[in-house]
Amino acid sequence: MVDVDQIRRCVRCGACRAVCPSFEVMGWESFNTRGRMILIGKIMDGLNGSWALESLGTCTTCALCSQMCPAGVTPSKVVEDARRVLASRDITGAWQRELRERISSTGNSLGETGRRHGWLSMLGAEASYDIKALDVKADQVYFAGCMASYRYSETAARTFGILRRFGVSILPSERCCGSPLLRTGLDASECMEENLRQINEMDVDVVITGCAGCYTTLKNDYGLKVMSVAEFLAARVSELEIRPLDFTVTYHDPCHLGRVNGIFDQPRRVIKEICELEEMRSSRELARCCGGGGGVRAGYRDVSLEIARRRLADAPPEAKYIVTACPMCVRNLNEAGGHGRVVDLVDLVAMACRR
16 A cells, blocks of 8 residues: 555655656656656545556656655655555556566566576586585575576576585575566565475575565565675675786666665675776766666666666776676666676676686
8 A cells, every 4th residue: 555644745846856767768747756756646546547557657666766855755665556556456557467477377577488497507517506406405595586597597507606605505496586566566475475485495594686676575575584696795705716807897786786775885895806996977875777677678668778778878988897786787788788798796706707
């Protein structure tokens, strides 16, 4: 349910208007945070709300508006709750229904039917990383997520190759964490219950993930003890046997890892052990969004990619790579014009570990 007090506390000052990534692209008042808060107020007053689908659907839930709000309102949370209200009234877009069907039928947001842990084969036969041979019980497990499992399988394999050295295992039948459903107002209970069943059966204490969406969902929606891959690497950087690389990179803060959960220093600590770091034009709490979150890429791809193109313009020209810690950011920024220049933090570590 929407916290109507949040709507009342909005003073319509427009501070959010100046930073909303979708408003920069769309240009209409109904497509910025202030406009959305007004629309949500009307929905909560009893209006149907079908006319607000596009406005609410183009919010990336980046939370930059929440960061800037002088009244302490969290519009990104209000938008998510409003999407849930519309879904409860059976008011959803075709893209939401298609997303729900993909996850329900295949267990992943991409609709892939192949083995989710197929990337284990990339570790080599000598590693004997057959899923049946992995630990039945484990204090820590790696949660790869949909995007890494099916689109960035080399990164998933590299990540687990490092984590396994420290005794980390994986869930035998990992499913989508449910983030795409939750962020877009849909029910994710089926995914969550199945993942929690496996986590509980394995007596897992900490879940480690390299996806910002998975991180915020596992931590804030599941209520689990979660560690990002960036945090894990930062705590063990002295044990990774890395060598310095003679180039400069920049770092893009994923919204749901950085601004929402405060993970800023750890990825930078790892990068600085490897090469020079030059910050983007906006970074840390004020970092601009890649455009991929909140379901925007799934429902409004052109808007998503234009937001990403504007983010790419923030990168310093001397940076050889744009490093980030989320596969969705990697994908959206590369497809918007990054052309392979955007890489995961683990991929940078792999470069530094090569002999």
